[in-house]
Amino acid sequence: MRVGLFIPCYIDQFYPRVGIATLRLLEHFHAGDVEFPAAQICCGQPMANAGCVADARPAAERFVATFRPYDYVVAPSGSCVAMVRHHYQGLVADEAARAQVQAKTFELCEFLTDVLQIEPPRGQFPRRVGLHQSCHGLRELRLGSDSELNVAPFNKVQRLLANLEGVEFARLERPDECCGFGGSFAVDEEGVSCMMGRDRIADHERAGAEVLAAGDMSCLMHLDGLIRRERRPLRVLHVAELLAEALGLTISD
Template sequence: MAPKVGLFIPCYIDQLYPQVGIATLKTLEHFGCDVEYPESQTCCGQPMANTGCTNEVGPLARRFLEIFKSYDAVVCPSGSCVSMVKHHYDEYFTDNPEYEALKAKTFEFCEYLTNELGIDKLAGRFPHKVGLHQSCHGLRELRLASSSELRIEPFGPARALLESIDGVEVTTLKRPDECCGFGGTFAVAEEAVSCMMGEDRVSDHEQAGTEVLTALDMSCLMHMSGIIRRQQKPIRVMHISEIFAECL
């Protein structure tokens, strides 16, 4: 029986990049998932939590649980939003077995493809030099890839999936897991620092020969895409789900 998947779409994707949600849906359905998009879903509360408004997060956390608890899996094309659910909802639930079950079955999109569906190779062709940005939440809270400060065997399922696509050359960065500077409300409160960090990331991709910049988080790509447009850099920006959907 096909797994019943609840598709969890972040606010900025819903409002600004709906094509990313559609690409995620198409990819999951291609691999045999029975996907539903609960229209009653709301923001997970991450912006409020980032600014210290923790009381406002509680109702959203409880609503999220009620909406998604019945699915076999909850899948989201954003590491930061998944991290919010798995690592920052605990204070709103005390000894709640339904929430513990929800945490265990909530996954970032690439994580679900590789770890749960066992996908290790993608068909299709994408003849481009692709630069992979590793977002902070996915890297250091969800551990979706190895980070440079840890002396461990390198791993990275998203990179492996990209490299399995015919024609893809993943570019080599000088600083492969540095923050892009977005950081949610940090980009508003510390605009100058945020922009300088984003410019550093874009420059690293430019020197590496990146033609298509991708990531597991559209929020990071949104930040760097703005810099790329203003500086008129010849780099195309695509969420990783868009690349997968185009190949399929």
């Protein structure tokens, strides 16, 4: 099968290791022919979130046209995938093409667990890990259970990491709380955003986390900024980086 690799703007510009780790994982788990189409651009989420629908429309059209030829589209970002899957209605003129691309676009962890249906891999990561669950991944993609719904607990990301030798998961008091980033919210409401981020970091520290991991680099970018500025003893890793490191896969910028 052909897999189109979509790398979000901020990962492409600031965190290329996450994109490379994603590619290495897809190759490691035999996902087929993985391609990075050079024609890809932003998915349009920043514009749509800001209410600039007219500006988001060309990005959505370009995304659908670029990735329509592939069997699957995979991205290391719950928020970008949620944008494509749940918010492209009305942005793409060809509704059949839009629906086709929406149905085959997956976040990395759900692609590994739900599409490839891999067994949780064995590797080594002897650290206590605090998992941050992003709002989009949790509440729109259903990568895990949340406290608003009375459902049996599940967590696809944790399940993916569960067989790593030495790994422990920090037990957070509020495991599904927002980090406070929210794109432009972090700019418009800087004080509130930072307070929310500090609350999340404090929860991880109380639980003894050594590594703070998540499937969305946007959340981690916000939290890592606070951690570095306040010199907190926490390492921040995207799940793709963590898993690649645990499996001994080579990543270079």
